[in-house]
Amino acid sequence: MHTVTFLPGYRKIEVPRETTVLDAAQRAGLNINVVCGGQGKCGKCVVYVQSGKTEFDQQKNLKFFTQEELAQGACLACQATVQGDLQIIIPDSTLIQEQKILIEGLDTGIELHPSVRKYYVELLPPTLSDPSPDLSRLLWGIQKNGGPVAEKMYAPLEALREIPTLLRHSDWKVTGTIALVPGGYRLVDLQENDTSKRLYGAAVDLGSTTVVVYLWDLVAGKMVAVASNYNKQISCGEDILARVNFAKKNGLSKLQALAADSINAALTTAANSAGIDREDIYEVVVAGNTVMTHMLLGIDPGYMIAEPYVPVVRRALSVASGRIGIACNRNGGLFLFPAVSDFIGGDIIADILACGMAEKEEISLLIDIGTNFEVVMGNREWMFSCAGAAGPALEGGEVLFGMRANPGAIDKITIDPATLDPAYSTINGIKPRGLTGSGLIDLLAELLMNCVIDRNGRINTGFNHPRIRTGVHFPEYVVVRAEETDIGKDIVLTENDIKNLIMSKASVHAACVTLMKEAGISRQQITTIYFAGAFGNYLNKMNAATIGLIPEIPISQIKNIGNGAVTGANIALINRRKRKTLDEIATKIAYIELNAEPAFMDEYTSSAFLPHTDLSLFPEVQKMLDTCRLHRG
């Protein structure tokens, strides 16, 4: 055995005498450019022997190098054999550079390093002097063409049964698909001729309402299609609770099939729009909440909806996609994000991956708001999480003219301090039909800043203004007069609506503060607040701080990551190394049960004001309020 040291990285490997320098480099994990598969023909695998003895055919080398280069020790790694301890310099141009992929919603590129790869090989047929088994011949060929070390690859039984005929039928020209799995590299597919460019993967956000699929070309590192579909489980129950109850009545297998069908529908749409065959999709990465992933796998979610709220499994899982009816390659793999608990699911772990907070030294706060909210705080050392019911107000529910972010929803609104008349925009630009979450937050902040409402959320009926009036049950502010709407009646915000909005925002704020107290962190120590999910899309960050939805930090440090679940799934699909960190992240996150924390209830009460009972926590808001009050008198 001899030691070969590769510079500049000082990677060392022990290899037997006569090993080629290429083999040694590959075993050391270096990704060498070998276009010809190590036949000494392409001249790409140039290395420089700095010290030690190698042997190679001088004649072959002369074709590729000048005398000067030869004097410096230049040779082809695939031709030179190790004859003693060596120091080898590998120039940058000899290494295959990893491609950086840009993913929607991310500032930095991600290296293209998927867990499944294809290798086209042209093998020499066996002879009496080289009667190696078919499997070895194939795997060595794949190794030579840049694949993993042959001994670390394995073929499942079905592949072993196909290999001998397929190799001979294809005249020893085949494409092998290799996937990294626990315990090694699996030969998941073997095809005749060169199909190495046909390798696709899908990243899936499996939501309870909508399934979103991003389809990626894993060779070119390009996103080729996006598609979405309603979650077909809606036929078994509108919300998660109803579906779990449906599952309890022997409905689990139906819910499993519907979840798979929903993914398949989006996958088919995406594949069709990109003009690719679903058989060429070898991997599907799914991020979803804990109940959704249990259902997709056909695992009973029933123990998650009642005390003590126990999931069956929370770690990351890899399963054969065929086992759960996902319509991709018959030997394709499915990777599911891990969860922290029943409430902090794989979608939140995907958010964490997307915003990168688990890799930073600075402390971040991640907030995902829907009917429920999830909050995660921490950095690369520690993380706390919690979840709770936000109530539907922030999504437009329990508010008289609240609505989802559909066409006609007011998503942004300002109020003219002079006239108290609003200026607004609607989704799709049509006449207003109601207000969506971001519109409601804007409105609340603007009404507060114009003293139309006080910090208790009460409407100042003392204002003599046509937009401020007493409605059937409550005082109200007329946002849009009937004639300007698409619905033919006044769109108003009532005092009761405001109460519901304050209760919702108070829950979120109290959750953030509870985590901060748990970690002993002040608001000044929080570097960034990330909003994940659709809620953040239209949100006016300043207004979110003004009403006290979130702790006050400089506006420039509040960021919206959009659909973090699918962004995280994209990252994990593109780069398998990122995937390896997920279980570690999930294990690191402590889950705080808010209902068991007296601090939460205290903080909730204090947060049920605009922005808070303690204005010193919101110095910027206080300044603005003071200014407004001065103005209004």
Next chain:
Amino acid sequence: MHTVTFLPGYRKIEVPRETTVLDAAQRAGLNINVVCGGQGKCGKCVVYVQSGKTEFDQQKNLKFFTQEELAQGACLACQATVQGDLQIIIPDSTLIQEQKILIEGLDTGIELHPSVRKYYVELLPPTLSDPSPDLSRLLWGIQKNGGPVAEKMYAPLEALREIPTLLRHSDWKVTGTIALVPGGYRLVDLQENDTSKRLYGAAVDLGSTTVVVYLWDLVAGKMVAVASNYNKQISCGEDILARVNFAKKNGLSKLQALAADSINAALTTAANSAGIDREDIYEVVVAGNTVMTHMLLGIDPGYMIAEPYVPVVRRALSVASGRIGIACNRNGGLFLFPAVSDFIGGDIIADILACGMAEKEEISLLIDIGTNFEVVMGNREWMFSCAGAAGPALEGGEVLFGMRANPGAIDKITIDPATLDPAYSTINGIKPRGLTGSGLIDLLAELLMNCVIDRNGRINTGFNHPRIRTGVHFPEYVVVRAEETDIGKDIVLTENDIKNLIMSKASVHAACVTLMKEAGISRQQITTIYFAGAFGNYLNKMNAATIGLIPEIPISQIKNIGNGAVTGANIALINRRKRKTLDEIATKIAYIELNAEPAFMDEYTSSAFLPHTDLSLFPEVQKMLDTCRLHRG
């Protein structure tokens, strides 16, 4: 993180503060005695803190230790938590000693260390303060009861689907079966209540004629039954070649099923005789020749019977037993020995494991003789192998009165130098019906030593003796007169029989010498010759050397290992560490194609004498021959 060092072995592990010393020890791979599962009740996990800080409940400790022991740092590993870097002494009595198992045909015991184990656990049900997922709860319980580290275990999808109901239905008292597989430890079975004593495994010698099964209790480490069955493939062809041709005519799936059925038949007989349920057999280890293992797996063996003789796969394989129709536990595993080439199969690798030659520094020669012979020579550094056709003579074929080792076969014979009359024994002691291989070798050696035949194998018709006569075609020696036989006619050995015997023995000897030449080894450097297979059972070692079947070495150094295939399978079943070495052994063995070696043909010609043309290679035989000649004159 703190570093815990365990003495006396100096095993180190990094663990977070508050980890129990027991957890740390288990993570460091130490097998600690914890009868109570780590509840501080049994007092078995005694350790001594040599340096560093731990925390534990003094009161609990007082129950188990004297003041003197406490002063020495005694504590229970399950109760003490790590509070800083530690040095811990683990007394021998705290470690679970591995049981040594005696296997038929082996002098030394093998440690009981199977790749599948059962763990009975009584889990605490989840509560609001401990809502861990079902899977984590189960795996932590298994880890606490001495199983692998929880993070290294995983559950397949079918187990995940069963876990929640099964845990609750069994009141959280379950037995988990854990198998070591590539990439981790797999939960292969989960049963209600305590079934931990019901864990069996089978070692199989899959021969082309006979299938032998040894059934083992893998908890007690006891062999509980042996059974055998004809290989049912015989209905598709008597010999391997005929069966491969049958396979080529769309017969592979039938041959696959028949191979599995043959194993199942023996497995059922063994299970029935031991009174166990086949569902409790979790692992089957199979050693067989390369064609047989291909057929058992349903892999085309067709390219092995013609040039360039290429198998599909030669490495060791693990497959789900259900995939190939083996009737054991539905989630059972099947392990197949690796092969070197189409001619040196898993049965020979099992022989090598059985005789231990791959672990020794001394050089050994292993010979397995049937219709074909296989020879392996080497030590723990290097090995050469070859194979060839011995012809059927040594098995009693192509010899007028030759027969297999069935009742009535003469298996041992001597000739009285004074009378030239034979004395013999037969199998089962009945009247003779013919001669088996060992009887033929005895007879040849005795006739040579008594100058009845010369070194060319010609019968000395000059002898005036009633047993020496000329038969219909050839001179012959009358072994048994008709009236003493069971067949009513003279049992004779003809000069033609002798010629065939010499041709067979010359092949074997020439093969041995070819390997010796290849390795540059003289006969004096060979420490041991091992005979594997039925052939060695009755063989008179002295006579084998006398006729020149094998190189001459001291008789005491010639050993018979019997059915090495099943012994090797037993070892691999009992101890998974031994199994790990097999691929390495198989890869290390160089295969020498005898037909491509001119040295072999030369040596064959030289070996076609009794014992050899060059008597200096057989100094002891020469001495005996000289003595005999002097005696006879």
